[in-house]
Amino acid sequence: MTHTAKPADPARTRPHPRRWAGLAVLSASLLIVVMDMTVLNVALPALSADLRPDAVSLLWIVDVYSLVVAGLLVTAAALGDRWGRRRVLLAGFATFGLASLAVPAAATPGAVIAVRAVLGVGGAMIMPATLSMIRHLFTDPRERATALGIWATMAGLGSALGPILGGVLLEHFSWRSAFLVNVPIMAAALVLGRWLLPESRNRRPAASGGAAGAGSWDLPGTLLSIVGMVALVYAIKHFGRDGPADPGALAAAALAAAALGWFAVRCLRRPDPMLDVRLLRRPAFCAGLVAALSASIAVSAAMLLLAQWMQLVRGYPPLETGVRLLPSAIATAVLSPLAPALAARIGARTVLAGGLAVTGLGFLVLPAAPEPLGYGTVAAALTLVGAGLGSLAVASAVIMAGAPPERSGSAAAMEETTYELGGALGVAVLGSVAAAVYRAGLPPERLADAGLTGSAAATARESLGGALEVFASFGEAGARLAERAREAFTSSLEWAGVAGGALLLLGAALAWLLTPRDLDLADGHEH
Structure with missing residues (x-):
């Protein structure tokens, strides 16, 4: 050609x-x-x-x-x-x-x-x-x-x-x-x-003439984006915390849908949109966003659960917990700078989809390991997760390759917004999966047999930290219940690993399908 x-x-x-x-x-x-x-x-x-x-x-x-x-x-x-x-x-x-x-x-x-x-x-x-x-x-x-x-x-x-x-x-x-x-x-x-x-700025704020006026600031669009995004994140957080029937979360979700839908329509109609939503028509750009979203959903929930597991189940103090979470960061730090060179050798699509798949396999190590779950297994899982997350360096490059230079701000905003939404969704969705498994491991009748009912039982079933505090005053029976609560929390972590691993493998498949086979990051743009 x-x-x-x-x-x-x-x-x-x-x-x-x-x-x-x-x-x-x-x-x-x-x-x-x-x-x-x-x-x-x-x-x-x-x-x-x-x-x-x-x-x-x-x-x-x-x-x-x-x-x-x-x-x-x-x-x-x-x-x-x-x-x-x-x-x-x-x-x-x-x-x-x-x-x-x-x-x-x-x-x-x-x-x-x-x-x-x-x-x-x-x-x-x-x-x-x-x-x-x-x-x-x-x-x-x-x-x-x-x-x-x-x-x-x-x-x-x-x-x-x-x-x-x-x-x-x-x-x-x-x-x-x-x-x-x-x-x-x-x-x-x-x-x-x-x-x-x-200093740098978009020197072509409007693509062509139009009713909106070239370069004019879209104040209604600004308000719509702020209201819509705040309402969306609020709804996600409260759906995860209070359930799908929570009136406040439902109202926030409706407000988010209306505000963000109106915002998208304004961006499509204006010659100088605040956010160039037309970038979503580019397959490579969407592939990068899929990678960012699936990784942030899974990792945000997993790190929160792992930090609690290390402190409340294994008994590590906060500083030691932070150190024991390092295998993921070390693997990411080693492999992220190498990812672009690897993409130049075997293709951006292979690195992006392969990295997500490796991250997913890291999550699946948790439920696949023999019982009881120990730190050695967790360290191996964290290393795989960190190694796979090195591919997100390529995800950022793919997103930027899919956007013209004058729209780099829109591209960056979409990527960062994807990470924010992914973090909120991870805690809400995967956190809800983990909470359901944890509560199933502490059924009310079992607590009632030990004399726990009412608010004390509700506190114990709400979180492991609350359970350990409640059980501390129940003597030998409380010690047995505390051990049961730790086992239930470990099971919840493993099931969150199943859900996160499945999500990441799905994200890997979508990234593979969306990323053009001939995408060359050295070219600097999507063909």
Whole structure:
């Protein structure tokens, strides 16, 4: 096949001289933002003991960050496309750092909720900007694929290092230290980012003329995207926690469907859409999103369950738990930078689908292992999962290859939104599967035989932590029930492994079918 020669693109023939130093700034900032999502899991017990939040406040402390991030990702990416990606990124650094600096003054649950919300604003500005700026820093497709591999490695490491950092800090300082550590890093990122990172924006905000007006800001679309995404994440979380008949979750789901449907229609009709939903017509782009969604659903639920299993079943302290979760992060860190080169040798489709399949097999190791489940089996499963997740470096490259440079903000927003939704769906759906298996292992009649009824029995069947607390006051019978509860929780972890493994194998099949056979990441775009 012959191709028509194209004029040389000066931006492409002259790579940015400080692109690798700029990548270090982008990767470090992403690492901190991702770590901040997981560090709260370790800090939450100490925070609860200090501030004594009620159940509703505790729920909002946990959820408000992801709700704000999900709601603002599209808006933040659109702002970067139009007004400058570096400008939005630096504003995100400043917002994240100032919110972290305000933590010592947060003396009430309401103040902590407010700080977490502002952290979410900063995180939403940082996350898509790091990805879209890589698209513009690295004009050579092969270098870009390597840079995206490093970016994916930082995202994976952040999830693993958050609990470890939190454990180390909490052994020596208060829970506030887990947030204050962000301040000097964000200050350094602000200074270095201003020096090292070039400004970039979409210089063609409108494809052609139209009623909406070229380059005009779509305020109704902004409000629709925020309301729709917040409502969607809220609905997913509460369906998982309160069941499919919960009135609040049903109302939020209806609101999300209406708002996001209207938002999609506006984006299709406008010549200058906030989010280019037409990218979903590109098979390679969809393949990358499928990979991101299936992996984030499975991994978010598995890591939460494994952290509880290690602490409540195996009795490991928080810091040791974080260290024992490291095999996944180490495998990801080793293989993510190698994934683009492997894709160049055997094809992006093979690496993307094969990586998801390996991750799925890692999940299936949990139920396939001989009883009782031990840490050796879990470490082997984590290593396989981490090795497979190295393919997500290729997923990011496939997504960027499926989007024109001027729409890199939309592509980045869609990828980050997919990860956010996947995290919420994982905890809601796979978490519900695990909860159902756990409750089935502690039937009410068995608890009643030991004298547990009413609220005490309900607490025991709600969570393993609650069960161990209730059973502690029931002597020898309580000790037997505690052992039964640990066995039920282990079974729930294994069944979550079955569900997660099946989902990942399905995702691998879809990625294989959607990714073009001849997709070449070195080409930089989808044919």
